[in-house]
Amino acid sequence: xxxxxxxxxxxxxxxxxxxxxxxxxxxxxxxxxxxxxxxxxxxxxxxxxxxxxxxxxxxxxxxxxxxxxxxxxxxxxxxxxxxxxxxxxxxxxxxxxxxxxxxxxxxxxxxxxxxxxxxxxxxxxxxxxxxx
Amino acid sequence: xxxxxxxxxxxxxxxxxxxxxxxxxxxxxxxxxxxxxxxxxxxxxxxxxxxxxxxxxxxxxxxxxxxxxxxxxxxxxxxxxxxxxxxxxxxxxxxxxxxxxxxxxxxxxxxxxxxxxxxxxxxxxx
Numbered sequence: 001x002x003x004x005x006x007x008x009x010x011x012x013x014x015x016x017x018x019x020x021x022x023x024x025x026x027x028x029x030x031x032x033x034x035x036x037x038x039x040x041x042x043x044x045x046x047x048x049x050x051x052x053x054x055x056x057x058x059x060x061x062x063x064x065x066x067x068x069x070x071x072x073x074x075x076x077x078x079x080x081x082x083x084x085x086x087x088x089x090x091x092x093x094x095x096x097x098x099x100x101x102x103x104x105x106x107x108x109x110x111x112x113x114x115x116x117x118x119x120x121x122x123x124x125x126x127x128x129x130x131x132x
Numbered sequence: 133x134x135x136x137x138x139x140x141x142x143x144x145x146x147x148x149x150x151x152x153x154x155x156x157x158x159x160x161x162x163x164x165x166x167x168x169x170x171x172x173x174x175x176x177x178x179x180x181x182x183x184x185x186x187x188x189x190x191x192x193x194x195x196x197x198x199x200x201x202x203x204x205x206x207x208x209x210x211x212x213x214x215x216x217x218x219x220x221x222x223x224x225x226x227x228x229x230x231x232x233x234x235x236x237x238x239x240x241x242x243x244x245x246x247x248x249x250x251x252x253x254x255x256x257x258x
Contacts, residue, residue, distance in 0.1 A: 038229045071206035078211040098247040114231040117251030
């Protein structure tokens with residue numbers, strides 16, 4: 001994959017996530033794709049990730065993936081972005097996240113996700129401090 | 133033309149200098165305008181403040197190691213994923229998974245972003 005294909009795949013991935021298109025995400029993950037989360041310190045499989053998405057989307061009225069800064073390398077990309085959420089209460093919160101991903105044959109084969117779990121409560125509007 | 137090896141060498145030199153308590157080399161890795169952003173406060177730290185913080189660590193921490201370094205070079209910078217192990221004075225070894233994105237100008241780091249989970253801070257601080 002060249003730089004442009006990798007960049008396009010990255011945008012497609014985040015657009016699908018934003019638009020809750022689990023059907024599209026299914027085609028973006030390779031069959032052997034694994035997703036590692038720093039906050040859990042473990043990997044999940046593509047199927048575990050896809051199965052968890054519908055319930056995870058129920059938590060917010062809207063999520064947008066903004067301020068996307070994408071840089072590509074020979075077999076993948078690193079993206080820095082803000083995840084802006086609107087809760088059902090109307091509370092708005094942001095998380096600042098970095099993902100390093102590898103790609104092959106037009107699909108994502110691995111994702112390493114870095115975020116700060118101490119910001120989750122503020123993001124969800126459960127506290128008055130932290131991220132807003 | 134991009135010279136990946138130069139960026140890789142800078143990345144290694146930067147993290148090695150912290151491990152080896154080599155402040156002079158560390159300082160030379162930062163461009164004069166360098167700023168460092170951290171995910172826990174989402175603020176840019178000045179070059180001087182960051183260097184002072186790292187120098188204090190060199191003077192007080194018995195050992196710092198960056199293990200499982202995975203480096204990728206992109207146009208204008210690099211991303212390194214690693215686990216930092218810090219041996220504290222009481223013998224506790226703290227650890228933290230970190231993603232460090234460095235933007236490079238003229239062979240120096242001009243801007244850096246560091247992502248980690250302070251929700252697991254007790255694993256790091258003890």
